[in-house]
Amino acid sequence: MTTVARYWRETPRRYNLGGCRCPTCRTVFFPPRSVCPACVTHRRSFGKMEPFQLSGDGEVFSYSIVHDAAEGFEMQVPYVLALVKTPEGPTLTGQVVDVAPDQIRIGLRVHATFRKLREEGRAGVIHYGYKFAPVSEPLAGTGTAESASPAQAPGERGRVRA
Amino acid sequence: MREVAILGVGMTRFGELWDSSFREIGIQAGLSALVDSKLSSQDLNALYLGNMASGTLLEQEHIAPLLMDYAGLAGHHLPAIRIEAGGASGAVALHQGYLAVASGKYDFVVVGGAEKMTDVPDVAANRILGGTADQEWESVFGATLPGLWALMARRHMHDFGTTREQLASVPVQAHEMASKNPNAHYRNKITLEQVLHAGPVAEPLGVFDCAPLSDGAAAVVLGPAERARKFTDIPVRIAASEMATDTLALQHRSSITRLDATVVAAKRAFAHAGKSPKDVQVAEIHDAYSISALLALEDLGFETKGHAGAAFADGTYGIGGRTTVNPSGGLKAQGQPFGAVGVAQVVELVRQLRGLSEARQVAGATLALSHDVGGTGATSVVHLLERMN
Numbered sequence: 001m002t003t004v005a006r007y008w009r010e011t012p013r014r015y016n017l018g019g020c021r022c023p024t025c026r027t028v029f030f031p032p033r034s035v036c037p038a039c040v041t042h043r044r045s046f047g048k049m050e051p052f053q054l055s056g057d058g059e060v061f062s063y064s065i066v067h068d069a070a071e072g073f074e075m076q077v078p079y080v081l082a083l084v085k086t087p088e089g090p091t092l093t094g095q096v097v098d099v100a101p102d103q104i105r106i107g108l109r110v111h112a113t114f115r116k117l118r119e120e121g122r123a124g125v126i127h128y129g130y131k132f133a134p135v136s137e138p139l140a141g142t143g144t145a146e147s148a149s150p151a152q153a154p155g156e157r158g159r160v161r162a
Numbered sequence: 163m164r165e166v167a168i169l170g171v172g173m174t175r176f177g178e179l180w181d182s183s184f185r186e187i188g189i190q191a192g193l194s195a196l197v198d199s200k201l202s203s204q205d206l207n208a209l210y211l212g213n214m215a216s217g218t219l220l221e222q223e224h225i226a227p228l229l230m231d232y233a234g235l236a237g238h239h240l241p242a243i244r245i246e247a248g249g250a251s252g253a254v255a256l257h258q259g260y261l262a263v264a265s266g267k268y269d270f271v272v273v274g275g276a277e278k279m280t281d282v283p284d285v286a287a288n289r290i291l292g293g294t295a296d297q298e299w300e301s302v303f304g305a306t307l308p309g310l311w312a313l314m315a316r317r318h319m320h321d322f323g324t325t326r327e328q329l330a331s332v333p334v335q336a337h338e339m340a341s342k343n344p345n346a347h348y349r350n351k352i353t354l355e356q357v358l359h360a361g362p363v364a365e366p367l368g369v370f371d372c373a374p375l376s377d378g379a380a381a382v383v384l385g386p387a388e389r390a391r392k393f394t395d396i397p398v399r400i401a402a403s404e405m406a407t408d409t410l411a412l413q414h415r416s417s418i419t420r421l422d423a424t425v426v427a428a429k430r431a432f433a434h435a436g437k438s439p440k441d442v443q444v445a446e447i448h449d450a451y452s453i454s455a456l457l458a459l460e461d462l463g464f465e466t467k468g469h470a471g472a473a474f475a476d477g478t479y480g481i482g483g484r485t486t487v488n489p490s491g492g493l494k495a496q497g498q499p500f501g502a503v504g505v506a507q508v509v510e511l512v513r514q515l516r517g518l519s520e521a522r523q524v525a526g527a528t529l530a531l532s533h534d535v536g537g538t539g540a541t542s543v544v545h546l547l548e549r550m551n
Contacts, residue, residue: 090413
């Protein structure tokens with residue numbers, strides 16, 4: 001059991017994907033950092049990093065279907081854990097939801113979505129934050145299975161619960 | 163800096179040691195290493211103790227003086243230092259003990275590693291070891307330690323064509339080796355089919371791809387190399403002791419199919435010793451997950467990137483191969499008491515270099531390598547050990 005403050009202080013990041021950018025080299029970071037590790041003059045960036053809002057867009061860089069859940073995630077198994085690479089630069093760790101496990105793949109386009117993550121028992125803190133859901137890709141008119149969005153045609157069996 | 167030698171080694175059996183307490187296994191390993199070295203307790207200068215999580219696993223902090231006390235040495239009022247670096251705690255403790263003797267500050271130190279993991283339920287132990295990853299930006303989003311290693315495995319398969327069967331060959335060899343190790347947690351042999359059909363933990367990794375949670379302790383006695391022969395018949399020199407670090411969270415790495423901390427630690431170690439991977443006859447490497455062993459072989463320089471899977475599945479690293487990997491059974495089958503692992507690897511290698519490993523002896527071994535990793539690779543430690551002639 002932890003205090004509310006530990007989770008409350010991270011809400012701008014976990015609810016709204018608020019990252020930061022180095023004013024010198026323009027590299028974007030998420031979560032925000034106090035100093036730029038990419039910059040040769042990194043000490044000069046200390047205290048000067050600028051807020052930067054991620055778009056929520058991304059694509060799956062790698063994934064795993066988790067069966068042995070993290071504590072608080074037992075009711076969600078099996079769930080898809082992924083590294084999501086954003087166009088702004090940072091890679092984020094999170095679940096991919098609204099996708100059948102057999103339709104998850106490296107390269108899948110996703111967008112961040114605000115969800116409940118877990119709760120600390122009946123009386124504890126409820127954690128909210130980002131997960132990722134597949135982006136509906138425009139149908140190319142070829143009618144191939146590849147072009148259909150997994151979000152539009154998930155099988156009920158084996159569907160990952162959000 | 164003066165040369166440092168290992169004068170004595172000792173360890174407990176690894177496994178679910180329900181009838182033994184933390185303090186019992188800790189002193190059993192430490193005292194057996196002292197006895198093995200012929201060093202008098204009067205000559206001891208300090209204890210370095212690797213331990214990951216006694217505070218959460220046992221609700222007991224301040225364990226270095228505790229073990230000194232129960233070893234009967236409280237009256238000596240010696241320095242006793244606990245070191246934490248996730249699963250690499252024991253290896254980092256060895257690095258610190260090495261530095262202390264090399265610097266001349268201390269002459270004789272015991273380096274121990276101990277972890278008691280079965281005094282809490284599995285769920286709690288898994289949560290605690292998840293703390294070696296980033297709690298705020300990985301664990302809170304549902305990432306488990308096996309889940310994070312699975313992300314590395316999946317990408318390795320995607321980028322290099324590594325197969326599920328190649329991954330599965332790692333635990334099969336580990337159990338084969340451990341079947342000859344009386345200290346091992348698991349001495350049963352397993353088949354490739356069993357690994358492939360075991361229950362999934364975090365796909366593509368299944369139950370047999372993951373090392374167990376074990377209780378256990380290991381210890382070594384260090385001293386100046388020039389005085390080593392007074393305390394042991396076959397001293398082993400620490401030819402290199404190097405550690406490196408990286409970002410805590412996997413998501414911040416420049417690559418997830420390469421552990422840069424291992425690459426850097428290995429390069430420093432081989433450069434320091436003037437050796438290369440082809441000089442190593444026996445190695446104990448980090449195989450907490452099947453993918454961990456393949457990454458290690460590539461990052462340590464035994465294989466070029468992407469080729470470890472095929473090489474391992476071909477038996478390149480078994481007994482009789484160019485380099486024998488994990489003759490103890492590794493973390494997978496000898497067992498994984500987190501803070502003890504890095505020290506236990508060195509105990510195995512010293513026995514190999516002394517030629518005392520019986521059924522699992524690597525013939526004619528003179529140079530050995532140990533490699534231990536914390537978390538998903540935020541800490542990596544490489545030691546090179548050489549038999550002194």
